Amino acid sequence: MIIQNAFTIIPLLGLITINVALFGFFNGFLWSWFTSIIAAIIIFMSVRYCFQDWVLKKINPALVTKVEQAGFMYVIQGRIFPFVPTSLVNIIAGLSSIRFTHFLLGTIIGNFVYFFVLSLIPFGILSVNLNKYVLGGIILLTVLVFYVYKRKKHTLTVINQQKENEAERNF
Numbered sequence: 141m142i143i144q145n146a147f148t149i150i151p152l153l154g155l156i157t158i159n160v161a162l163f164g165f166f167n168g169f170l171w172s173w174f175t176s177i178i179a180a181i182i183i184f185m186s187v188r189y190c191f192q193d194w195v196l197k198k199i200n201p202a203l204v205t206k207v208e209q210a211g212f213m214y215v216i217q218g219r220i221f222p223f224v225p226t227s228l229v230n231i232i233a234g235l236s237s238i239r240f241t242h243f244l245l246g247t248i249i250g251n252f253v254y255f256f257v258l259s260l261i262p263f264g265i266l267s268v269n270l271n272k273y274v275l276g277g278i279i280l281l282t283v284l285v286f287y288v289y290k291r292k293k294h295t296l297t298v299i300n301q302q303k304e305n306e307a308e309r310n311f
Contacts, residue, residue, distance in 0.1 A: 141172070145179035148225040149290075154282055156255060157262035169259040173251055180230050180247045187234030195235060207232045212242040219250020 144150045160168035187195055196204075207214045215238070218229035233243050 141175040142179040142182060145176065145183050145226050145230055148227040151282060152226065153258055153261065154279060156258045157279060160259055160262045165259060165263040168262075169255060172259065173255045176226070176251050176255065177244075177247055180226070180251075181244065183227070183230040184234040184240070184243055187231050192235060195231060199232065199235060203232060204235050207236040208238060211236075211238045212246050214238075215243055215246025216250045219247060220254050222254070 141155060144152060144155060156168070156172045159172045162168065163171055210217075215229060215233055218224040219226070
């Protein structure tokens with residue numbers, strides 16, 4: 141969960157599915173939720189107190205300013221809506237001047253809602269008498285789709301950066 145909260149390279153639904161499969165719905169949900177809160181705190185504190193100077197060079201300062209204005213609501217919205225990677229929420233909040241208590245409460249509430257909904261998906265799949273090979277195939281397919289999506293997104297980012305660099309040279 142710490143790796144997922146730091147870099148978002150592991151699909152969250154995959155982790156929750158594994159936890160629900162191993163521990164059952166209620167315990168799997170609680171374990172996923174609790175470990176995500178601990179991981180978010182670790183990343184938040186690491187960025188705020190250890191890596192702030194280094195990360196500030198890589199992040200747009202306007203984004204940090206927006207987060208400081210929204211504060212608690214930024215964290216809640218970033219946790220509930222799946223459009224913002226959890227790692228970005230943790231890192232930007234750690235860079236901002238948002239109070240730790242606001243970050244923590246936003247993480248607790250937002251992750252509770254989001255993780256509960258995500259836990260229902262594998263619980264529904266696991267409650268049906270599926271062959272374990274079919275379930276493994278579903279998990280593998282999910283990981284593969286996520287990987288292809290990330291690679292395509294990375295490729296498009298590199299292409300856009302090359303175009304911007306070329307435009308700057310021509311200007």
